[in-house]
Amino acid sequence: MNTLSVTDGPGLGIYCHIPFCLKKCAYCDFSSFSRQSEAVIRDYFAALHKEIRKFIEENKKFALPAVDTIYFGGGTPSAVDVRHIEATLLLLNEVFQVKDDAEITIEINPGTLTADKARRYKKAGINRASVGLQAWQDFLLKILGRVHSQADFKKAMELLKKAGFNNFSVDVMVGLPGQKITDVMETVQAVINYAPTHLSCYSLILESGTPMANWVESGQLDLPEEDEEREMHWAVDNFLTRQGFQHYEISSFCRPGYESRHNVKYWELVSYLGFGLGAHGYFNNQRYGNSNDLDEYCQLLEMDKSPAIFDPVMSPKEQMSEWMFLGLRKLGGIREDDFCARFGESYFVPFGEVIQPLITAGLLAWNGSVLKLTPRGQDFGNQVFMAFV
Ligand code: SF4
Structure with missing residues (x-):
């Protein structure tokens, strides 16, 4: 495989979508599937690797910048056998010029992390973990349909620290059914005790067709009022900024110097490549999105066809x-x-x-x-x- 030449300017970002989860959360409408067999997962990674190689073959004429961020998102990347992640990273390092100081992130669901996975992620070069906690209270995790508990989160934090991760982000949510502002504050206070470098705080968005949306529509669950949800957001902002975090993007807080370098590319219109089911990319002033259909995605690549649909070049x-x-x-x-x-x-x-x-x-x-x-x-x-x- 050719090594690509490096140009000046901002580095290239790479997003890899891993669309498998242990169980579908009640609010989720992302491209993700639960309880897939190892054979399906293996075929998916074969297709993903084919897509990466195909991109390189088809873009030999471009002098690609060196890669300075890689992001494994999902789905739940930590739900699949660690060998798939290792093999994907090896391939990316083989076909792209990945900078020595590249930020390499993996999303982790606390219910899926083991000591072996944490150690091997680190060894494979992953240097940033993004942990989906969402809420500290088990009753809220149950409502959300998360596979993990508060105890799983605590254990995951220990495993990550033991494996040498000191750059990690934690996702929390506000505006959840039955959530009070005291729950939100308990969550962020508990989280910062683990010394994260980054926190993302998202407002729950009800996506139609999800179980959560149906429960709310049928009156089985009530959401906080909009002003209460805003109050939660501002309480998080006040607390974290007092603790020395910078609120640098609507939903993102970080210790100074620990912005998500990968996500910043999205907001600064820097090129990034998206590989995998439903992944999106922006390259040469053109946006593209991959097929959202798992069978179609794998079949297209089996036939050596691209799964991407390109928008017109942006004016x-x-x-x-x-x-x-x-x-x-x-x-x-x-x-x-x-x-x-x-x-x-x-x-x-x-x-x-x-x-x-x-x-x-x-x-x-x-x-x-x-x-x-x-x-x-x-x-x-x-x-x-x-x-x-
Ligand atoms: S873990 Fe994330 S991607 Fe998977 S079902 Fe839950 S919210 Fe969706």
Whole structure:
């Protein structure tokens, strides 16, 4: 396999989707399947590896940047045999130039981690773990249909520490049925005792067709009111910032210097490749998305066909638009100079008529060089982002 040449500029990100879980959570509409046989999982990884090799073959003409982030997401990457993850990393290292200091993350469900897996992830070069806790209270984990308990989370933390992981993120959720603000605070207080470098705090989004949505629609479960959910979000923000975390993106907090380098690529319109079922990528100013159908994904690759459907190459106006609505997710905002460096003009030229009313409405703030969301803008983020579409 050819080694690809390296260009200057931002590194390339790689996302690998592992669509298997022990059991489907009640709120989940991601591309994931529970209780698949080892044969299905093996075939899936064979297809995934074929897709990676195929990409390299088809893009030999491009001088790809070196890879500086790799992210195994899901699904539950920690649910599959560790050998599949090791083999995938070996392949990525073989066909791409992966930088020595690349950030390599794996998502972990606490109910699926073993000492062997933790040790072997570390040995394989994974240096960042993203642990899906969601809530500290077992009654909430049960409502969510998570396979793990609070005790599993504690054990997973011990295993990760023992294996030498000191860079890890924990996912928590607010706005859950039956959740009180005291539950949220107990969760974040408990989590920071494990010294994570990063926390993601997501609001529950009810996806239609999921068991959770049906329970809420039929009145079996009640969600907190919207203002209560916002109160939870701000309580987390206040607590974590007092503890020295930086709230750097709507849902993301980190210790200084520990932003998710991979996720930042999404918000800064940097190229990344998505491999695997339903994975998305952005490459050469073009977005693409893979088939969401597991059989179709594997069959296409078996026939040596690409599972990707490409959007048209983005026009400069579309790139500007994405730069704005993705970039404004970062709470540090968007520097006018950075926009000018990329597009040759200020964002006030194409978007002045969009920006001004948002400033007047108190959703955006402009300090003469940076445009960013106000706290009120964070509460109405979607309204702001949609204005740039
Ligand atoms: S572990 Fe994640 S991907 Fe799997 S079912 Fe639960 S929410 Fe969905």
